[in-house]
Amino acid sequence: MEKMDTGNDLSGHIALVTGASSGLGVRFAQVLSAAGAAVVITARRAEKLAELEAEINGQGGKALAVALDVTDLDNIGSFFDGLRAQDMMPDILVNNAGMNVVKPALDYTPDDYRQVLDTNLTAPFFLANEFARHHIAEGNAARIINIASVGGYNVLPGLTPYCTSKSGIIMMTRGLAREWANKKINVNAICPGYIETEINDFWWQTEGGKKQIASWPRRRLASKSDLDGALLLLAGPQGSGMTGTAITVDDGQYI
Numbered sequence: 001m002e003k004m005d006t007g008n009d010l011s012g013h014i015a016l017v018t019g020a021s022s023g024l025g026v027r028f029a030q031v032l033s034a035a036g037a038a039v040v041i042t043a044r045r046a047e048k049l050a051e052l053e054a055e056i057n058g059q060g061g062k063a064l065a066v067a068l069d070v071t072d073l074d075n076i077g078s079f080f081d082g083l084r085a086q087d088m089m090p091d092i093l094v095n096n097a098g099m100n101v102v103k104p105a106l107d108y109t110p111d112d113y114r115q116v117l118d119t120n121l122t123a124p125f126f127l128a129n130e131f132a133r134h135h136i137a138e139g140n141a142a143r144i145i146n147i148a149s150v151g152g153y154n155v156l157p158g159l160t161p162y163c164t165s166k167s168g169i170i171m172m173t174r175g176l177a178r179e180w181a182n183k184k185i186n187v188n189a190i191c192p193g194y195i196e197t198e199i200n201d202f203w204w205q206t207e208g209g210k211k212q213i214a215s216w217p218r219r220r221l222a223s224k225s226d227l228d229g230a231l232l233l234l235a236g237p238q239g240s241g242m243t244g245t246a247i248t249v250d251d252g253q254y255i
Helices: 023-034 046-058 073-085 110-138 160-179 207-215 224-235
Strands: 014-017 038-043 063-067 092-095 142-147 185-192 246-249
Touching: 014 023, 023 038, 023 046, 023 092, 023 224, 038 046, 046 063, 063 073, 073 110, 092 110, 092 224, 110 142, 110 160, 110 185, 142 160, 142 224, 160 185, 160 246, 185 224, 224 246
Parallel strands: 014 038, 014 092, 038 063, 092 142, 142 185, 185 246
Antiparallel strands: none
8 A cells, every 4th residue: 555645745846925024924834834935924014024034044954034125026937936046945935915905885995995995806817927927838736825714605794895895805716727737736715703903903903802702602812823734734634635625723713
């Protein structure tokens, strides 16, 4: 019987994590590094990236920090050219960069809307395209993991453009997975529930936030670490048969 690989060893792989200056992006980079992958970490805040780069390298991992505004679409090609020049072209892409503007739909300006959709949907599409273009040309296997949200399936009050972007990410995941199914490019998504990060931490101390937590079956916020298993599954050998899938990890918030 053929020996089965039941581990999460990512040694020899390079993972690119966008939005890695805070929140889930930091956790994703740490987890992938701990599994043996070299990590390229990107965000706009270079000083925060430098801190994470130093932390990972100081623990014996390999991290390369590169400041990047994912909405600057004209620079995506040169960004990947720079990684290739440093022999750091990733074969795992975690499309994590995202943002939100919290206000009723009627109060949204065109700039608000563009900012949310450009960051959460347009940028991941073109990052995935440029990433896949390289690996398809080289005949390499590669993984794309898009970070969607339970908001891609559920109405989150006051977050209509955000939910629109995350619903789009889920369909984008399926569409790209179909297009690249015979090109050895696996494209999947993770749909986290509510997890405390710097973009929402203010809310959970309010009466409204406390009431929301009390309405969930487990009456608690999910943890960043709850996403570790799904991330390693989709990035590692055990996820080789998965493409076009969106995995919900919400601690039962939307049962």
